[in-house]
Amino acid sequence: MGGEAPHLAPAPATSSLPRLAERPVGQRITKIYTDRLKQFTATGQYEGQNLVSKYYEAVNSDEDHVKLSVYSVPGQERPPFDEATSHEFRPTHIGESFGPAWSTHWFRIQLTVPEDMRKKERLEFHWDANNEGLVWTDDGRPLQGLTGGGERVEWIIPDEWRDGKEHTFYIEMACNGMFGNAPGGDSIQPPDPDKSYTLSKAQITAVNLAARALYYDFWIIGDAAREFPADSWEAHEANMTGNAMIDAFIAGDGSHESIEEARNIAKKYLGDKVDSAQVYESDTGPFVFAIGHCHIDTCWLWPWAETKRKVARSWSNQCDLMDRYPEHRFACSQAQQFKWLKEYYPTVFDRVKRWVKKGNFQPIGGSWVEHDTNMPSGESLVRQFLYGQRFFESHFGKRSTTFWLPDTFGYSTQIPQICRLAGMSRFFTQKLSWNNINNFPHTTFQWVSLDGSQVMCHMAPAETYTAEAHFGDLKRSVTQHKSMDKDKSSLLVFGKGDGGGGPTFEHLEKLRRCRGLSDKVGSLPRVKMGESVDDFFARLEENAANGTEFATWYGELYFELHRGTYTTQANNKRNNRKAEFLLRELEHLAAVASLYEKKGYSYPKQEIDEMWEGVLLCQFHDCLPGSSIEMCYDDSDKLYAEIFKTGEKLRKQALGALGVDRDSDKGGKQLVALNTLPWPRSEVVRISDGANPADNAYYACFNGTTGLMPCMTSDFETRNAAKIAETKPGVFSLENGKLKVEVQDGVITSLFDVNAKREVLAKDGKAGQLVIFDDKPLYWQAWDVEVFHLESRKELPRGKTVIAENSPYRVSVVTETRISDKSWVKTTISLSASVSDNESSYVEFESEVEWQETMKFLKVEFPVDVTNAEASYETQYGIVRRPTHYNTR
Numbered sequence: 042m043g044g045e046a047p048h049l050a051p052a053p054a055t056s057s058l059p060r061l062a063e064r065p066v067g068q069r070i071t072k073i074y075t076d077r078l079k080q081f082t083a084t085g086q087y088e089g090q091n092l093v094s095k096y097y098e099a100v101n102s103d104e105d106h107v108k109l110s111v112y113s114v115p116g117q118e119r120p121p122f123d124e125a126t127s128h129e130f131r132p133t134h135i136g137e138s139f140g141p142a143w144s145t146h147w148f149r150i151q152l153t154v155p156e157d158m159r160k161k162e163r164l165e166f167h168w169d170a171n172n173e174g175l176v177w178t179d180d181g182r183p184l185q186g187l188t189g190g191g192e193r194v195e196w197i198i199p200d201e202w203r204d205g206k207e208h209t210f211y212i213e214m215a216c217n218g219m220f221g222n223a224p225g226g227d228s229i230q231p232p233d234p235d236k237s238y239t240l241s242k243a244q245i246t247a248v249n250l251a252a253r254a255l256y257y258d259f260w261i262i263g264d265a266a267r268e269f270p271a272d273s274w275e276a277h278e279a280n281m282t283g284n285a286m287i288d289a290f291i292a293g294d295g296s297h298e299s300i301e302e303a304r305n306i307a308k309k310y311l312g313d314k315v316d317s318a319q320v321y322e323s324d325t326g327p328f329v330f331a332i333g334h335c336h337i338d339t340c341w342l343w344p345w346a347e348t349k350r351k352v353a354r355s356w357s358n359q360c361d362l363m364d365r366y367p368e369h370r371f372a373c374s375q376a377q378q379f380k381w382l383k384e385y386y387p388t389v390f391d392r393v394k395r396w397v398k399k400g401n402f403q404p405i406g407g408s409w410v411e412h413d414t415n416m417p418s419g420e421s422l423v424r425q426f427l428y429g430q431r432f433f434e435s436h437f438g439k440r441s442t443t444f445w446l447p448d449t450f451g452y453s454t455q456i457p458q459i460c461r462l463a464g465m466s467r468f469f470t471q472k473l474s475w476n477n478i479n480n481f482p483h484t485t486f487q488w489v490s491l492d493g494s495q496v497m498c499h500m501a502p503a504e505t506y507t508a509e510a511h512f513g514d515l516k517r518s519v520t521q522h523k524s525m526d527k528d529k530s531s532l533l534v535f536g537k538g539d540g541g542g543g544p545t546f547e548h549l550e551k552l553r554r555c556r557g558l559s560d561k562v563g564s565l566p567r568v569k570m571g572e573s574v575d576d577f578f579a580r581l582e583e584n585a586a587n588g589t590e591f592a593t594w595y596g597e598l599y600f601e602l603h604r605g606t607y608t609t610q611a612n613n614k615r616n617n618r619k620a621e622f623l624l625r626e627l628e629h630l631a632a633v634a635s636l637y638e639k640k641g642y643s644y645p646k647q648e649i650d651e652m653w654e655g656v657l658l659c660q661f662h663d664c665l666p667g668s669s670i671e672m673c674y675d676d677s678d679k680l681y682a683e684i685f686k687t688g689e690k691l692r693k694q695a696l697g698a699l700g701v702d703r704d705s706d707k708g709g710k711q712l713v714a715l716n717t718l719p720w721p722r723s724e725v726v727r728i729s730d731g732a733n734p735a736d737n738a739y740y741a742c743f744n745g746t747t748g749l750m751p752c753m754t755s756d757f758e759t760r761n762a763a764k765i766a767e768t769k770p771g772v773f774s775l776e777n778g779k780l781k782v783e784v785q786d787g788v789i790t791s792l793f794d795v796n797a798k799r800e801v802l803a804k805d806g807k808a809g810q811l812v813i814f815d816d817k818p819l820y821w822q823a824w825d826v827e828v829f830h831l832e833s834r835k836e837l838p839r840g841k842t843v844i845a846e847n848s849p850y851r852v853s854v855v856t857e858t859r860i861s862d863k864s865w866v867k868t869t870i871s872l873s874a875s876v877s878d879n880e881s882s883y884v885e886f887e888s889e890v891e892w893q894e895t896m897k898f899l900k901v902e903f904p905v906d907v908t909n910a911e912a913s914y915e916t917q918y919g920i921v922r923r924p925t926h927y928n929t930r
């Protein structure tokens with residue numbers, strides 16, 4: 042009948058199901074158990090009871106087994122091994138401090154392994170003074186770099202040293218950290234010259250390798266519990282596995298057996314191959330390809346001299362890892378750094394060459410340094426690749442096919458064309474991920490230059506070239522990949538960088554476990570090691586050849602950050618351009634002279650190569666843009682001075698071979714002009730002669746094409762002589778038949794083009810107006826200028842204007858503007874006579890600046906009467922157009 046309760050049969054009397062639970066059982070609170078995971082490897086109140094207490098089986102630092110002595114090098118000298126170790130060493134001890142900043146201290150360590158440690162599985166020497174160091178053998182071979190501050194503090198003691206005898210080795214301490222000598226936690230502040238470093242650790246350590254392996258097992262499983270979606274079975278399983286590992290450790294009281302039991306539990310989540318490179322041999326297809334890298338800024342928060350040591354420390358570390366991790370592949374750019382290694386650390390260079398031959402150590406990039414691409418001339422960009430590729434081919438037997446430039450501040454539109462001409466069809470970077478306005482839309486794409494040349498470009502979706510090989514880095518390699526519709530593969534570039542260092546064994550251990558997790562559990566992108574950057578790009582190019590239509594990007598890769606680098610360190614930028622001009626002229630003259638009939642002259646190739654290498658070095662992406670510390674510009678000033686000195690000597694020799702002597706005191710000498718440019722020129726030139734140039738100046742005119750041209754001196758005729766008049770107090774008129782210029786209170790208020798019959802300046806415009814702004818960007822002071830600075834614009838009032846020069850050949854006025862009690866600008870506005878009807882005329886500005894301001898930005902304005910949605914700018918071998926408005930893309 043409807044509504045009646047169903048009849049239930051009684052349960053069998055033999056049922057084993059308990060009628061009551063033996064104890065109350067509650068719902069597992071996931072968050073609590075997830076938070077518990079942190080306790081297992083945390084320092085602090087529980088470290089005596091958790092896994093931390095099991096890392097080391099024994100340590101010894103007593104003087105019977107670890108004898109320390111030191112030689113402190115005077116000043117900031119960095120002597121080679123033989124010189125340093127020839128000095129007298131004094132005893133030292135843990136707890137002593139060493140300094141000041143940038144000084145060097147050599148330590149002699151006399152080590153005897155204690156009897157009770159000789160049969161331990163792994164012995165390491167742990168050294169930490171919170172600064173960088175390099176381990177040397179007693180016969181002068183660099184072995185391995187040390188970082189300090191808890192990172193890369195270990196050196197594996199050779200098994201042969203377990204003989205009870207005393208063994209000697211050395212550590213070269215550099216009194217700087219990985220990021221220089223910043224006074225506190227902010228690494229980009231000026232270095233503290235008085236900074237010192239305390240030796241906190243120098244001990245023989247017996248490492249519990251099983252506990253170390255368990256640590257990395259647990260690290261990755263803990264990351265999975267925290268970073269997989271909270272409602273996923275993968276996160277739940279990771280949580281359960283991690284807590285089971287802790288329970289096993291506690292149940293066994295942290296014994297060796299309990300550690301092994303915890304590791305066996307981990308295998309259920311990570312698989313059983315994570316202790317070797319075999320983990321990468323599964324038949325599941327990877328799509329994240331990991332490549333080790335060590336980005337060493339050739340200068341930045343440290344000088345060139347320290348970079349040379351960073352290279353030796355970092356690259357010797359990678360060779361050591363390759364001995365232990367056969368899957369390790371390491372990509373390394375910048376021919377200059379390879380050359381330094383060869384010159385100063387030849388045994389490390391030989392070691393690198395052996396690994397290059399095996400394919401583990403991969404020279405890449407093709408350029409002399411990782412250079413700026415916007416400010417160097419086209420010829421400089423060509424020479425970057427010419428000298429870089431030449432070095433790689435001559436020392437390693439092949440040229441680079443991938444241009445590697447992860448950290449410069451924007452990319453010229455002409456890079457693809459120059460790359461293709463240099464034999465490179467691939468480009469890697471990631472810097473545009475720093476954009477602070479627009480999010481760059483592509484990960485893998487074809488980059489096209491002005492002439493249609495293109496390169497395959499990949500920007501690591503993890504958005505770093507110094508990944509820590511974390512669980513999250515692999516996740517971001519997919520979640521931030523913007524070209525998945527074309528190709529899902531990506532590069533993961535990992536290792537300590539900027540200040541060098543490169544990958545550590547920790548990175549390699551974590552990646553093994555990430556791959557094991559991917560194969561066992563899934564969900565995490567599968568990572569692959571053991572391949573090269575070229576292998577990665579070859580697959581992309583093959584896909585493109587087989588019909589994959591990758592997105593295209595035409596023109597420059599504009600970096601929407603660090604815009605202030607076009608103005609910072611102006612003298613350094615001026616020296617770069619002067620050196621480029623000098624080298625162009627010198628090579629032209631030397632080439633012509635070498636073909637001249639006069640005997641005894643030969644083209645100075647070696648000297649010119651050395652000059653170019655110096656200029657290319659100074660174009661490094663933190664040197665030329667102006668984002669390095671003061672020491673770096675002291676270095677570049679000295680190098681430029683040497684370049685200019687050598688260049689002037691070689692130019693004089695070339696001119697002498699051509700029969701031109703600038704210093705001749707013979708009577709009847711003829712004044713000539715030398716035009717090395719490939720187009721005709723007509724100019725008025727002010728020539729100084731004698732001990733006091735200002736008292737002995739005169740004018741000459743030349744008008745002709747390339748080569749030597751006789752010049753007319755001060756009696757030449759000018760078609761349109763220069764004229765100047767003060768039409769009213771403080772108002773001056775300058776004319777030359779082509780231009781009429783009115784200067785009032787030190788600025789141009791009218792610029793009239795006579796031939797075009799039009800006013801050039803905008804209505805009420807003031808050309809040459811000095812304006813000053815507040816300059817406090819969000820963070821990067823030497824790098825950035827933010828849009829809000831425009832709201833602080835302030836015009837600077839001018840001082841008195843006077844006539845500085847008045848002749849038919851050239852007229853000028855000069856005005857001094859006070860910025861503050863300490864700063865001023867002296868501006869000279871000049872107009873020369875018009876020599877030829879075929880030549881354009883122009884107004885010249887020359888400024889002498891005394892600048893003592895802080896966090897201020899000085900500009901000069903030239904408002905012209907032109908309206909256009911785009912402006913054209915010169916770039917290497919072409920013109921690039923940029924918008925003049927704020928419309929969105």
